[in-house]
Amino acid sequence: MLAASPAMKKDYGIRTGSRLFEIPDDPDIVIVSAQMSTYLEISTEVTRLFHKYVPKESIHTYSVDESFLEVDGSERMFGEAEEIATMILKELEDTFHLKAAIGIGPNMLMAKLCLDLEAKKKGVAVWTYEDVPEKLWRVAPLREMWGIGPRLERRLNRMGITTVGQLAHYPLDRLEKVFGVMGNQLFYHAHGIDLSELGAPIIQGQISxxxxxxxxxxxxxxxxxxxxxxxxxxxxxxxxxxxxxxxxxxxxxxxxxxxxxxxxxxxxxxxxxxxxxxxxxxxxxxxxxxxxxxxxxxxxxxxxxxxxxxxxxxxxxxxxxxxxxxxxxxxxxxxxxxxxxxxxxxxxxxxxxxxxxxxxxxxxxxxxxx
Incomplete structure (x- = not known):
């Protein structure tokens, strides 16, 4: 399953990632084949739409359905970041009949976290460094934090770290001793600090x-x-x-x-x-x-x-x-x-x-x- 509707998840317990044989034989359930060639074509057109708001060097296509846009410098033409986000969402719906969500932050990490943890529920959301204690430190379980998978979560849990706030307040030297340079990145990311440039990997050193x-x-x-x-x-x-x-x-x-x-x-x-x-x-x-x-x-x-x-x-x-x-x-x-x-x-x-x-x-x- 590439995607399951909210009703499907609620009524049948079927989620994205479920196998087709797990889906009940029910007349109310409609199975539609993925049209991947069309999906990729629309993805390319959406990226072209972004060019209206920022130059191409300010666009990083993160995946087929997610992109980062650096809107600094576009304010004089289109307004502040929230205004640009609202304009993009409206044009996406008017042009492609697509619903979308936009997370806004001072860096790629914060923008992505804002998208996943808040914007997907309300359309547009903004996180600033002042929001870190209230919004980021409360995140639990740890796998909800971008860049922390199940295996890393288990290791952190064994160290007594179960929330992002606990990770942010864990001694930096001990994190570095256990995880090396990754420990340093985990510590600063738990404070919302990300110095990578647009298009660079969010978690440096993980290239594979x-x-x-x-x-x-x-x-x-x-x-x-x-x-x-x-x-x-x-x-x-x-x-x-x-x-x-x-x-x-x-x-x-x-x-x-x-x-x-x-x-x-x-x-x-x-x-x-x-x-x-x-x-x-x-x-x-x-x-x-x-x-x-x-x-x-x-x-x-x-x-x-x-x-x-x-x-x-x-x-x-x-x-x-x-x-x-x-x-x-x-x-x-x-x-x-x-x-x-x-x-x-x-x-x-x-x-x-x-x-x-x-x-x-x-x-x-x-x-x-x-």
């Missing part, structure tokens, strides 16, 4: 390349799981190469089927040298899979490459003399796929019953482009 997917069916055979892992490692490596990046830390996540109680594992391993070679990533994932897999049915897989650096050089290996050619081959394969389509070159495993890459190459955003 990853791919995750919920499988279309349960995978009982470990060899089939490995086939999908190889496809995903190929995609992660390709994303890194597309930005001329390489990484030292490789992470594998495996989620087990709910029919066997769910659960799973997420483990990482760091290499001596950064890489964006598909098979380097895959062999590391195989090691992690062999060590932590519990012979259960698999329903989800995730692969990530982090600890990123520029791919400007390669460390030669006396025992792997073809390493430089493997790296070059990756870029050549990427160029062919960029020109002729992602399914122009696929590994043999993609043509087995376990493979998913061939099927997913026909999708846009994970859905058929209707």
């Amino acid at each position: 390349y990853g791919k995750s997917q919920i499988l279309l069916r349960d995978y009982h055979d470990p060899s089939h799981v490995k086939h999908v892992m190889l496809e995903m490692c190929e995609e992660v490596a390709r994303r890194a190469r597309s930005n001329d990046k390489a990484g030292r830390t490789i992470s594998l996540g495996i989620g087990y089927s709910k029919t066997e109680g769910g659960g799973g594992f997420h483990r990482s391993r760091s290499l001596d040298q950064p890489t964006n070679i598909t098979m380097d990533i895959y062999y590391t994932c195989l090691q992690l899979f062999k060590e932590f897999y519990e012979e259960k049915t698999v329903r989800s897989i995730s692969v990530a490459l982090s600890n990123i650096s520029e791919d400007t050089s390669i460390q030669l290996d006396l025992f792997d003399t073809g390493r430089d050619r493997k790296r070059e081959l990756g870029y050549v394969m990427d160029a062919i796929r960029d020109k002729y389509g992602s399914d122009a070159l696929l590994r043999g495993v993609s043509y087995t019953e376990a493979g998913t890459a061939l099927h997913r190459s026909k999708l846009v955003g994970g859905h058929f482009a209707e």
